[in-house]
Amino acid sequence: TFTVGIDSGSTTTKGILLEGETIVRRFLCPTSFRPATSIVDAWETLRAGLDEKPFLTLTGYGRQLVDFADKQVTEISCHGLGARLLLAQTRTVIDIGGQDSKVIALDEQGNLTDFLMNDKCAAGTGRFLDVISRTLGTQVEHLDAITEGVEPHPLTSMCTVFAESEVISLRSAGIAPEAILAGVINAMARRSAHFISRLSTQGPLLFTGGVSHCATFRRMLAGHLASDVFTHDDAQYAGALGAALIGQRQRKR
Amino acid sequence: TFTVGIDSGSTTTKGILLEGETIVRRFLCPTSFRPATSIVDAWETLRAGLDEKPFLTLTGYGRQLVDFADKQVTEISCHGLGARLLLAQTRTVIDIGGQDSKVIALDEQGNLTDFLMNDKCAAGTGRFLDVISRTLGTQVEHLDAITEGVEPHPLTSMCTVFAESEVISLRSAGIAPEAILAGVINAMARRSAHFISRLSTQGPLLFTGGVSHCATFRRMLAGHLASDVFTHDDAQYAGALGAALIGQRQRKR
Ligand code: SF4
Numbered sequence: 001t002f003t004v005g006i007d008s009g010s011t012t013t014k015g016i017l018l019e020g021e022t023i024v025r026r027f028l029c030p031t032s033f034r035p036a037t038s039i040v041d042a043w044e045t046l047r048a049g050l051d052e053k054p055f056l057t058l059t060g061y062g063r064q065l066v067d068f069a070d071k072q073v074t075e076i077s078c079h080g081l082g083a084r085l086l087l088a089q090t091r092t093v094i095d096i097g098g099q100d101s102k103v104i105a106l107d108e109q110g111n112l113t114d115f116l117m118n119d120k121c122a123a124g125t126g127r128f129l130d131v132i133s134r135t136l137g138t139q140v141e142h143l144d145a146i147t148e149g150v151e152p153h154p155l156t157s158m159c160t161v162f163a164e165s166e167v168i169s170l171r172s173a174g175i176a177p178e179a180i181l182a183g184v185i186n187a188m189a190r191r192s193a194h195f196i197s198r199l200s201t202q203g204p205l206l207f208t209g210g211v212s213h214c215a216t217f218r219r220m221l222a223g224h225l226a227s228d229v230f231t232h233d234d235a236q237y238a239g240a241l242g243a244a245l246i247g248q249r250q251r252k253r
Numbered sequence: 254t255f256t257v258g259i260d261s262g263s264t265t266t267k268g269i270l271l272e273g274e275t276i277v278r279r280f281l282c283p284t285s286f287r288p289a290t291s292i293v294d295a296w297e298t299l300r301a302g303l304d305e306k307p308f309l310t311l312t313g314y315g316r317q318l319v320d321f322a323d324k325q326v327t328e329i330s331c332h333g334l335g336a337r338l339l340l341a342q343t344r345t346v347i348d349i350g351g352q353d354s355k356v357i358a359l360d361e362q363g364n365l366t367d368f369l370m371n372d373k374c375a376a377g378t379g380r381f382l383d384v385i386s387r388t389l390g391t392q393v394e395h396l397d398a399i400t401e402g403v404e405p406h407p408l409t410s411m412c413t414v415f416a417e418s419e420v421i422s423l424r425s426a427g428i429a430p431e432a433i434l435a436g437v438i439n440a441m442a443r444r445s446a447h448f449i450s451r452l453s454t455q456g457p458l459l460f461t462g463g464v465s466h467c468a469t470f471r472r473m474l475a476g477h478l479a480s481d482v483f484t485h486d487d488a489q490y491a492g493a494l495g496a497a498l499i500g501q502r503q504r505k506r
Contacts, residue, residue: 033422033425099415120411120412120415121374121412122412122413122414122415127414127415131414158373159373159374159375159413160375160412160413160414161375161380161384161413161414162352162373162375162380169286172286
């Protein structure tokens with residue numbers, strides 16, 4: 001039996017087609033200013049050619065923007081479920097997306113015990129890396145290649161706006177852009193470690209969301225936490241995966 | 254006897270030449286990336302042509318960048334003193350500058366009883382108005398003319414970075430720029446009122462710093478506080494004025 005989960009995030013729309021607990025199709029597109037259209041795109045792409053209409057579960061910011069879903073579930077529940085499918089023993093999820101970040105604590109059975117969410121301040125989210133990368137004339141996708149093996153230059157400001165000015169003045173003081181970028185990633189990783197430490201959490205910790213693709217960030221986060229940070233190729237789909245799983249479980253009953 | 258006070262802020266450098274308690278000269282320039290040079294400029298301009306070297310007190314972020322001052326004092330003490338010279342009964346000072354904001358509580362005699370400072374988040378500072386004004390193709394100086402009598406459009410985001418995106422999407426949804434700008438000022442005034450309410454304060458309240466020049470902001474702040482908000486033509490000089498006053502008092506002893 002097929003089920004679809006769509007995670008309508010403010011930056012990226014993610015979708016998963018599941019058969020049992022196996023991922024059959026993935027969908028990912030920028031949400032930009034058309035979240036409803038992105039959900040429709042995801043839905044049409046994921047169900048294309050299937051004989052029966054799959055059970056559809058929606059999650060994420062935009063989940064209430066369309067009316068054709070079978071179910072709507074909060075991100076926190078979906079992320080926890082999806083994380084456990086990616087790494088069965090996961091006890092803590094740190095999800096850093098384009099415009100929010102969350103930390104989720106799970107018990108041994110995978111039940112949610114606590115969580116924290118930030119969607120008010122750009123500094124703890126992918127947007128921070130995005131803004132600073134652009135200021136230095138590059139893109140988030142290139143951060144790993146640029147910062148590999150580079151000693152980070154210390155950054156004082158944590159506010160995205162103030163950090164942007166600081167980065168410009170560091171550049172005009174002749175500091176190399178790669179050292180600045182490594183410093184920016186390090187400052188944000190330190191902040192994320194602090195965010196995680198506000199919950200009482202246990203390992204294993206799974207890192208999900210768009211920022212989890214950045215290997216330099218993962219390495220620095222692990223350093224600040226003094227613990228392992230796991231991730232998965234499908235880590236950005238954790239929410240959509242959890243949403244699709246909810247459909248599978250509902251069908252079983 | 255002449256004394257000079259210079260307030261080296263991160264956005265603007267302000268200076269005052271006092272004779273007794275009378276302002277004889279004012280100096281104001283953008284600090285940009287040369288705070289020490291701005292202090293030297295202020296000092297040379299304010300003392301020019303005087304027979305004796307006036308007593309010099311420095312305050313503000315950059316106060317330790319030069320070594321020719323007679324005294325260095327924290328902003329908080331100087332602002333309190335300066336505010337009382339501008340409005341003798343002042344019990345609360347709200348100072349909103351280019352990159353920080355502070356609220357200062359004074360007792361009946363003008364002694365500092367409590368204060369709060371924000372220099373970590375651009376959202377509560379002049380930078381917020383600056384960024385959004387530029388996004389809409391205008392400048393802070395024009396905000397009063399643009400927003401006079403305009404009904405504010407509600408703004409959801411308080412983070413400068415997220416507000417910038419929201420403003421762009423409101424524009425593309427056809428909302429008039431003047432309504433957006435009025436909404437932006439209103440959102441920030443609400444936030445400032447909340448910031449002030451975190452201290453237990455009493456009136457009269459004097460509004461100082463660069464943002465105090467914005468009449469729309471003052472009016473909206475008064476609305477959110479449900480109390481009078483006083484200001485003064487020299488409100489941006491409160492810190493420098495307080496610094497110059499410290500010199501006068503020291504000389505008297
Ligand atoms: S303005 Fe800066 S510190 Fe404030 S909420 Fe936005 S990113 Fe965070």
